[in-house]
Amino acid sequence: ATPMATMVGSTISAKNGVLYKGADVLEKARGIDVVVFDKTGTLTHGDMRLTDVVPVDDAVETDGPVADGGSSTSATDGGVLESPVDPVDLEADERTLLSVAASAESGSEHPLARAIVEGAEERGLDLETPTAFENVPGHGIRATIPRGEVLVGNRKLMREHGVDPSPVEATMERLEYEGKTAMLVALERDDGADREYELLGVIANADTVRESAKETVAELQARGLEVMMLTGDNERTGRAVGERLGIEPANVHAEVLPEDKADEIESIQSDGRRAIMVGDGVNDAPALTSAHVGIAIGSGTDVAIESADVTLMRDDPADVLKAMRIADATISKVR
Ligand code: ADP
Numbered sequence: 001a002t003p004m005a006t007m008v009g010s011t012i013s014a015k016n017g018v019l020y021k022g023a024d025v026l027e028k029a030r031g032i033d034v035v036v037f038d039k040t041g042t043l044t045h046g047d048m049r050l051t052d053v054v055p056v057d058d059a060v061e062t063d064g065p066v067a068d069g070g071s072s073t074s075a076t077d078g079g080v081l082e083s084p085v086d087p088v089d090l091e092a093d094e095r096t097l098l099s100v101a102a103s104a105e106s107g108s109e110h111p112l113a114r115a116i117v118e119g120a121e122e123r124g125l126d127l128e129t130p131t132a133f134e135n136v137p138g139h140g141i142r143a144t145i146p147r148g149e150v151l152v153g154n155r156k157l158m159r160e161h162g163v164d165p166s167p168v169e170a171t172m173e174r175l176e177y178e179g180k181t182a183m184l185v186a187l188e189r190d191d192g193a194d195r196e197y198e199l200l201g202v203i204a205n206a207d208t209v210r211e212s213a214k215e216t217v218a219e220l221q222a223r224g225l226e227v228m229m230l231t232g233d234n235e236r237t238g239r240a241v242g243e244r245l246g247i248e249p250a251n252v253h254a255e256v257l258p259e260d261k262a263d264e265i266e267s268i269q270s271d272g273r274r275a276i277m278v279g280d281g282v283n284d285a286p287a288l289t290s291a292h293v294g295i296a297i298g299s300g301t302d303v304a305i306e307s308a309d310v311t312l313m314r315d316d317p318a319d320v321l322k323a324m325r326i327a328d329a330t331i332s333k334v335r
């Protein structure tokens with residue numbers, strides 16, 4: 001890459017809200033074959049809201065796809081949802097479920113955790129403070145509150161602690177088909193010597209897709225690029241969101257552990273294809289480094305921005321196209 005190209009590119013791009021880092025980025029951003037997007041915080045706003053609180057008894061009673069247990073369900077509009085739980089009138093078991101989950105999650109900075117805590121506070125619940133807290137990356141959390149030890153997370157977290165998630169499977173799947181992130185909640189049962197957990201129920205958060213996400217995917221595909229999604233979220237949730245954005249199921253790589261995101265990029269590039277990775281999270285940092293070009297969302301974490309070659313100042317997925325166009329235009333002009 002020529003320093004001239006970089007200078008021209010930086011000037012053009014600063015005006016356009018696209019920041020390039022390093023001398024050879026403009027050169028690298030040409031000849032791309034695949035664009036891989038992180039889901040949460042990249043294709044979506046990452047601005048989660050608590051939408052569903054379903055105690056285990058309600059989940060078991062309504063073993064059809066359309067549960068209607070008072071505030072435990074919310075209307076869907078076919079998009080990624082923004083339909084908060086009715087703020088008033090939580091029933092007793094709903095209140096217990098939510099306050100246990102939120103108390104445990106008050107030890108976490110994860111966006112899922114913050115949405116749960118906010119959801120509980122908006123409903124006027126008093127939260128307990130965890131005396132012990134453990135993050136289980138890609139799975140959930142384990143925390144000790146005065147009421148006992150709590151697990152909040154996915155099916156795998158439950159199974160690893162001997163909790164059978166099957167009583168709420170139908171509810172989990174319904175929520176996941178809606179594109180929501182559903183989480184199981186279990187509380188330690190006071191059972192003498194052995195620690196046993198009791199499944200309390202399911203809570204779910206929803207996120208909203210960024211305005212330009214769908215048209216960006218379509219335009220990338222129209223240019224002959226392959227578009228993929230990488231997420232730690234459940235397969236069904238990932239596919240539901242992918243479907244709304246025009247990303248085919250085969251191109252949605254879900255349930256990817258944080259430490260495996262970079263490996264996924266390497267395997268995508270293993271046949272010589274060049275990938276752009278677009279991400280925002282701490283989890284995405286190694287993948288941003290592994291990709292031919294890493295692009296960070298401007299409001300993303302510092303680690304993501306440091307690991308990326310390009311930063312999108314406006315958090316707009318459409319600026320991925322702009323970044324590629326600027327690279328094309330600048331390089332051809334200088335040559
Ligand atoms: P991503 O940021 O790509 O969505 P993570 O690796 O952070 O993925 O999380 C993957 C999954 O692990 C989540 O979808 C959720 O099921 C579970 N999980 C992670 N953190 C938490 C948390 N604090 N509380 C509950 N579940 C969690």
Ligand code: MG
Binds near residue numbers: 281
């Ligand atoms: Mg993310």
